[in-house]
Amino acid sequence: MNNINQFCGHGATAVPALYFNSKEAMIDLAAGKFNINPLFFRAMDTEDYIRQEETFGAHNYRPLDVVLSRGEGVWVWDVEGRRYLDFLSSYSAINQGHCHPRILKALTEQAARLTLVSRAFRHDQLGPFYQEICELTDSHSVLPMNSGAEAVETAIKAVRKWGYEVKGIPDGQAEIVVAENNFHGRTLTIVGFSTEPQYRRGFGPFTPGFKAVPFGDAQAIESAITPNTAAVLLEPIQGEGGVIIPPAGYLKKVREICNRENVMLVLDEIQTGLGRTGKLFAEEHEGIQSDLTLVGKALSGGFYPVSAVLSNKEVLGVFHPGDHGSTFGGNPLACAVAREALKVLTEEGMIENAARQGRYAMERLQALRSPHIREVRGRGLLIGIELVPEAGGARRFCEALKERGVLCKETHVNVIRLAPPLIIQRDELDQGLEQIEAVLREA
Numbered sequence: 001m002n003n004i005n006q007f008c009g010h011g012a013t014a015v016p017a018l019y020f021n022s023k024e025a026m027i028d029l030a031a032g033k034f035n036i037n038p039l040f041f042r043a044m045d046t047e048d049y050i051r052q053e054e055t056f057g058a059h060n061y062r063p064l065d066v067v068l069s070r071g072e073g074v075w076v077w078d079v080e081g082r083r084y085l086d087f088l089s090s091y092s093a094i095n096q097g098h099c100h101p102r103i104l105k106a107l108t109e110q111a112a113r114l115t116l117v118s119r120a121f122r123h124d125q126l127g128p129f130y131q132e133i134c135e136l137t138d139s140h141s142v143l144p145m146n147s148g149a150e151a152v153e154t155a156i157k158a159v160r161k162w163g164y165e166v167k168g169i170p171d172g173q174a175e176i177v178v179a180e181n182n183f184h185g186r187t188l189t190i191v192g193f194s195t196e197p198q199y200r201r202g203f204g205p206f207t208p209g210f211k212a213v214p215f216g217d218a219q220a221i222e223s224a225i226t227p228n229t230a231a232v233l234l235e236p237i238q239g240e241g242g243v244i245i246p247p248a249g250y251l252k253k254v255r256e257i258c259n260r261e262n263v264m265l266v267l268d269e270i271q272t273g274l275g276r277t278g279k280l281f282a283e284e285h286e287g288i289q290s291d292l293t294l295v296g297k298a299l300s301g302g303f304y305p306v307s308a309v310l311s312n313k314e315v316l317g318v319f320h321p322g323d324h325g326s327t328f329g330g331n332p333l334a335c336a337v338a339r340e341a342l343k344v345l346t347e348e349g350m351i352e353n354a355a356r357q358g359r360y361a362m363e364r365l366q367a368l369r370s371p372h373i374r375e376v377r378g379r380g381l382l383i384g385i386e387l388v389p390e391a392g393g394a395r396r397f398c399e400a401l402k403e404r405g406v407l408c409k410e411t412h413v414n415v416i417r418l419a420p421p422l423i424i425q426r427d428e429l430d431q432g433l434e435q436i437e438a439v440l441r442e443a
């Protein structure tokens with residue numbers, strides 16, 4: 001009880017005694033950090049970690065009750081030593097698999113050399129990263145940030161400024177058309193144009209200038225465009241929204257509309273990009289190119305937050321020194337990690353593997369007869385199993401799968417999202433699918 005103030009400085013009151021001395025009880029063994037429950041002088045178990053997290057942390061997530069401590073490839077292990085197949089890949093940030101050895105090597109070597117210089121100075125990783133990502137993605141210009149939401153914010157700033165300076169939209173009047181059911185992150189501007197009530201409730205007032213239209217309806221986009229429209233911002237497939245795949249030809253039509261109306265097409269490929277759908281970018285399924293492409297998540301193979309806006313000189317050329325920036329955006333560690341993460345993605349055939357294994361998984365899941373399934377949809381290794389409302393929600397199936405050694409997560413209430421690492425092999429996929437089929441066949 002002696003160091004209660006250490007933990008209660010922000011007004012905590014009822015803190016279980018179990019944790020008062022937990023900091024002191026952390027001992028450093030040669031193998032790494034090992035946490036001891038001070039009451040019983042035993043290793044902390046799953047319940048201890050959960051209680052600690054719930055006691056001291058804000059409750060802005062509702063994770064499955066599994067406490068992970070190690071990952072390798074498609075596998076993760078919990079603190080009790082149980083092994084699980086990761087069928088979520090940190091919402092597609094671990095496309096390259098957990099702790100990929102080549103990315104790990106790039107990270108540790110760069111971390112020992114130079115990590116951060118801010119953008120006050122130049123460094124020897126930035127230019128190579130810029131050139132390599134532009135060549136890989138057929139882009140002319142790149143602006144690096146950290147989180148996905150920051151890339152989205154950066155794109156919004158870029159297209160607004162482009163709208164005023166190049167298109168000639170009157171100052172303060174720029175509009176952006178977005179899709180209903182979108183998910184682009186959690187900043188205030190972004191949640192301001194979300195159509196999910198919970199993402200907005202209690203957070204207003206919001207940034208004006210956004211119009212939401214039904215996803216998958218190109219005509220609705222055309223009708224929403226005015227002379228003041230700077231951009232259309234879409235996910236090629238709505239991942240968080242429930243793995244919603246728009247009708248064939250949608251993106252092509254939107255591309256034509258944007259060309260005709262002199263409006264920038266911004267595609268948020270933070271979840272769908274970098275191989276997830278079996279192509280480098282999901283836009284390729286429709287044979288189009290956006291004006292701005294947003295990447296994040298797997299850009300670092302899950303080692304580090306790295307995101308970027310990829311575009312052309314006309315749009316990113318609107319930024320001048322002082323207009324935009326980030327202390328960590330484009331730092332040497334991020335660039336070294338991203339360079340290697342992109343290399344392993346292409347050199348190790350992960351994109352082709354995602355297409356191959358994704359086709360197989362879809363065939364198997366679509367053949368599954370279960371009273372709980374309304375629809376199975378997906379592209380590459382991004383798959384959603386939508387359940388009928390009577391199934392009692394996707395959560396209970398994810399919990400059952402956890403018990404069977406497969407980790408995945410519900411998105412919205414009724415969709416089980418499957419997104420294993422793109423390195424997954426057929427026997428591992430079979431193991432996961434067998435468990436999924438078993439829980440979905442159960443009454």
Ligand SMILES: Cc1ncc(COP(=O)(O)O)c(C=O)c1O
Nearest residue numbers: 147148149183184185268270271
């Ligand atoms: C399509 C899309 N855009 C943006 C984001 C936000 O990324 P971050 O959580 O890194 O800010 C996400 C996160 O899930 C996403 O799926």
